[in-house]
Amino acid sequence: MTNSASPRTKIAVFASGAGSNARKLMEYFNSNTPASQEKGIEVALVVSNKIDAGVLQIAAEYQVPTLIIDKEKFFRGNAYVDELKQTGISFIVLAGFLWKVPAALIQAFSGSIVNIHPALLPKYGGKGMYGNFVHESVIANKEPESGITIHVVDEVYDNGVHLFQATCPVFPDDTAATLAQRIHKLEHEHYPRVVEETIKAKR
Numbered sequence: 797m798t799n800s801a802s803p804r805t806k807i808a809v810f811a812s813g814a815g816s817n818a819r820k821l822m823e824y825f826n827s828n829t830p831a832s833q834e835k836g837i838e839v840a841l842v843v844s845n846k847i848d849a850g851v852l853q854i855a856a857e858y859q860v861p862t863l864i865i866d867k868e869k870f871f872r873g874n875a876y877v878d879e880l881k882q883t884g885i886s887f888i889v890l891a892g893f894l895w896k897v898p899a900a901l902i903q904a905f906s907g908s909i910v911n912i913h914p915a916l917l918p919k920y921g922g923k924g925m926y927g928n929f930v931h932e933s934v935i936a937n938k939e940p941e942s943g944i945t946i947h948v949v950d951e952v953y954d955n956g957v958h959l960f961q962a963t964c965p966v967f968p969d970d971t972a973a974t975l976a977q978r979i980h981k982l983e984h985e986h987y988p989r990v991v992e993e994t995i996k997a998k999r
């Protein structure tokens with residue numbers, strides 16, 4: 797039985813942009829409802845590399861502490877491992893985070909970092925494949941469908957074990973914006989639940 801007063805798992809969400817997925821994660825885990833509380837999981841920190849990222853305002857709405865990371869320290873220093881561990885973080889969720897996670901962080905949180913990619917990996921992944929660049933490539937190749945991939949993060953972009961995939965149609969008159977909207981709907985529907993299932997499976 798989880799003591800709802802003290803979450804057993806503290807998550808750090810890493811994001812570089814608007815933060816719609818981060819919002820869904822905070823809604824799902826941090827709301828003051830029995831359904832949310834009984835999960836025993838809490839978004840305890842939002843980490844960003846962009847001081848003007850929309851995700852930081854969303855974190856403030858949910859009274860979640862934030863950490864702005866510095867490129868030098870992230871890639872040449874300890875990748876903020878000490879700060880994350882001292883905060884009690886045991887799981888990391890990437891939600892539109894646009895830097896490559898360094899080996900130091902991956903080793904410190906082995907198997908406990910997940911990412912959501914806005915396409916059906918292994919296609920349309922790798923360096924340069926993020927945000928609308930992904931959707932534009934899918935449309936340019938006249939793919940009949942696209943979707944989302946939730947995967948474990950390893951040292952190579954978009955290469956880790958797949959945890960979940962869902963598909964959606966791509967229409968001939970789609971733009972990157974209309975496809976992104978359809979993809980976001982899938983992300984918001986599935987990411988929080990898959991994160992919960994992954995954390996609980998590791999307990």
Ligand SMILES: Nc1nc2c(c(=O)[nH]1)N[C@@H](CN(C=O)c1ccc(C(=O)N[C@@H](CCC(=O)O)C(=O)O)cc1)CN2
Pocket residue numbers: 890893894895896897898911912913914922923924925926949950951952953954955956
């Ligand atoms: N070690 C890992 N780090 C990250 C992964 C991963 O799988 N392993 N996933 C990415 C998220 N992502 C796709 O899902 C992704 C994000 C960004 C890029 C990219 O090409 N970034 C640019 C820099 C962009 C910028 O700084 O604005 C680059 O590296 O040149 C590719 C894939 C998160 N990290």
Ligand SMILES: NCC(=O)N[C@@H]1O[C@H](COP(=O)([O-])[O-])[C@@H](O)[C@H]1O
Pocket residue numbers: 811813814815816817818891892893912913914925926927930979980983
């Ligand atoms: N390759 C990484 C990548 O493209 N990630 C994508 O960034 C968006 C962030 O949206 P959000 O800031 O509204 O959550 C999401 O669509 C996510 O799949």
